[in-house]
Amino acid sequence: MSNVLVIGPESDAERAITEAAFDPLYSPSLADAAQLSEAERGAITAIAYRGHHAFGGAEMDAFPALGLIANFGVGYDAIDTVAASARDVRVTNTPDVLNDDVADLTVLMLLAHERQYEGASRWVRDGNWSSQGAYPLGRKVSGRKVGILGLGRIGRDIADRLAAFKSEIHYFARSQKDTPGWQFHSDPVSLAQSVDYLIVALVGGPDTQNFVSKAVIDALGPNGVLVNISRGSTVDEGALLDALEANTLGGAALDVFLNEPHIDPRFLALDNVSFQPHQGSATVETRAAMAQLQRDNVSAFTTGQALLTPVN
Amino acid sequence: MSNVLVIGPESDAERAITEAAFDPLYSPSLADAAQLSEAERGAITAIAYRGHHAFGGAEMDAFPALGLIANFGVGYDAIDTVAASARDVRVTNTPDVLNDDVADLTVLMLLAHERQYEGASRWVRDGNWSSQGAYPLGRKVSGRKVGILGLGRIGRDIADRLAAFKSEIHYFARSQKDTPGWQFHSDPVSLAQSVDYLIVALVGGPDTQNFVSKAVIDALGPNGVLVNISRGSTVDEGALLDALEANTLGGAALDVFLNEPHIDPRFLALDNVSFQPHQGSATVETRAAMAQLQRDNVSAFTTGQALLTPVN
Numbered sequence: 001m002s003n004v005l006v007i008g009p010e011s012d013a014e015r016a017i018t019e020a021a022f023d024p025l026y027s028p029s030l031a032d033a034a035q036l037s038e039a040e041r042g043a044i045t046a047i048a049y050r051g052h053h054a055f056g057g058a059e060m061d062a063f064p065a066l067g068l069i070a071n072f073g074v075g076y077d078a079i080d081t082v083a084a085s086a087r088d089v090r091v092t093n094t095p096d097v098l099n100d101d102v103a104d105l106t107v108l109m110l111l112a113h114e115r116q117y118e119g120a121s122r123w124v125r126d127g128n129w130s131s132q133g134a135y136p137l138g139r140k141v142s143g144r145k146v147g148i149l150g151l152g153r154i155g156r157d158i159a160d161r162l163a164a165f166k167s168e169i170h171y172f173a174r175s176q177k178d179t180p181g182w183q184f185h186s187d188p189v190s191l192a193q194s195v196d197y198l199i200v201a202l203v204g205g206p207d208t209q210n211f212v213s214k215a216v217i218d219a220l221g222p223n224g225v226l227v228n229i230s231r232g233s234t235v236d237e238g239a240l241l242d243a244l245e246a247n248t249l250g251g252a253a254l255d256v257f258l259n260e261p262h263i264d265p266r267f268l269a270l271d272n273v274s275f276q277p278h279q280g281s282a283t284v285e286t287r288a289a290m291a292q293l294q295r296d297n298v299s300a301f302t303t304g305q306a307l308l309t310p311v312n
Numbered sequence: 313m314s315n316v317l318v319i320g321p322e323s324d325a326e327r328a329i330t331e332a333a334f335d336p337l338y339s340p341s342l343a344d345a346a347q348l349s350e351a352e353r354g355a356i357t358a359i360a361y362r363g364h365h366a367f368g369g370a371e372m373d374a375f376p377a378l379g380l381i382a383n384f385g386v387g388y389d390a391i392d393t394v395a396a397s398a399r400d401v402r403v404t405n406t407p408d409v410l411n412d413d414v415a416d417l418t419v420l421m422l423l424a425h426e427r428q429y430e431g432a433s434r435w436v437r438d439g440n441w442s443s444q445g446a447y448p449l450g451r452k453v454s455g456r457k458v459g460i461l462g463l464g465r466i467g468r469d470i471a472d473r474l475a476a477f478k479s480e481i482h483y484f485a486r487s488q489k490d491t492p493g494w495q496f497h498s499d500p501v502s503l504a505q506s507v508d509y510l511i512v513a514l515v516g517g518p519d520t521q522n523f524v525s526k527a528v529i530d531a532l533g534p535n536g537v538l539v540n541i542s543r544g545s546t547v548d549e550g551a552l553l554d555a556l557e558a559n560t561l562g563g564a565a566l567d568v569f570l571n572e573p574h575i576d577p578r579f580l581a582l583d584n585v586s587f588q589p590h591q592g593s594a595t596v597e598t599r600a601a602m603a604q605l606q607r608d609n610v611s612a613f614t615t616g617q618a619l620l621t622p623v624n
Binding site for chain 2: 115
């Protein structure tokens, strides 16, 4: 009986590798996994998890021999690590291999929003360039003031890229970092007041819930743009929607949302928001690297080696 | 009678400044300008030109007292500078003030093409994320090999930005430059063979016509992406369309085209091309800076001072 369970979608190519490595059971979701037989669940010692639904103590208890949850993604806020530790369940994630992609997407979303990329593209595709002439002007990005909220590894990769756009870099972090001339702020409102663009690169989870509060959004103001590539939970989404509707915030470029993919329909009525469907790590290359790191953690566990990227 | 003629569209704000400075005549196009009376044309000593239609010796001869054509834009390939010099007509352009915007747009177009930004955005807007799940994966940009064709000031600004994306930078220029570890190629085919992304940052005009030849396009190959932010004339557009249709070139991100804005309709049938409607310098900030530099050149000429940015 298999002792590895894979939860969530895999590409055919990835599934072939996983199959050869572990001969695992598969479930499309955590809810489906609960429907496995008691004998099947009882044999599972390691779960490779790909999903954003809450994985708490009750879900863990359905697998009495469970010793590892190997998360696909750097953000493991869906997994209750306190409950896991209490049950001697180790949790791993897939850090670092996705930093480049997330930082690339951040720069892309900021540039696309300010330069009106999508509308300008449609202008060509719809034949309006030929019939009506030039598209309206966008806004210059290089040389502006950028605030990074959370200067972890991803935040720093974002800042390094934007520095090459001659940006003035400001950041908030729990403590001042050794940075090349970047301006530290100990308070997110001070950060938001000081910049044109505020980029949210916090970790998710209860500690950062609504960290981008109404006060932070107000401080960013009617000429500011909020970019969120972290988690929907880090932003007070009601306050964000109010500010966007009232134009007390200039605009937002959002890759993440509360309750995604079922995002608040108020967003779709706005013309000052740019969207991506949680594409931070969504490249062929990076998803393959994340899948490999997830498998490597499962292999390490099932063969009694040290986990590569443990989080508890 | 006015001795300054403004050709091409101006925003109301810019027009107010121009009006106060020169009390000029206005024409929407070079063709319209030829319809001015002989007396009006005879009084014109300086033309502020905004357009891409050919401004040759015949057009200059319609203004017998002409001494300056102040071009709006860094690329002055529409203006026959040989004919101008033969008539003692000075030509100026607006270099440098637009470099940042063009470099920003280049990075934006490359990222948007590879990360499938536009399709992913539509996926959210059309409700497909909610009803159908994740959007297909894009391709990773950071860490790839980038070739810059033409390492002038704009080319270097592009390379500086892409270096922050951990790119391996290759370039073609007339001579090797003092660059930080970038790989010089004396031949554009060698450059195209060595890279994943080929970025065209050449000046326009007859010397660079079809510089991106079928051989260069073939060398870039089925996994390569061509980015053109220079002039449509620098690329053999027929060969480009053939290669895109046959998938012997992976893709293209194009801000400039032959005969723009009336672009070849073959482009619009392709799903491996990203479009912008010549947005290189199209921001509020940069267009204002270009207009100011154009006016400063006209002022310098009409008051007998040295031109700020002469090209002949």
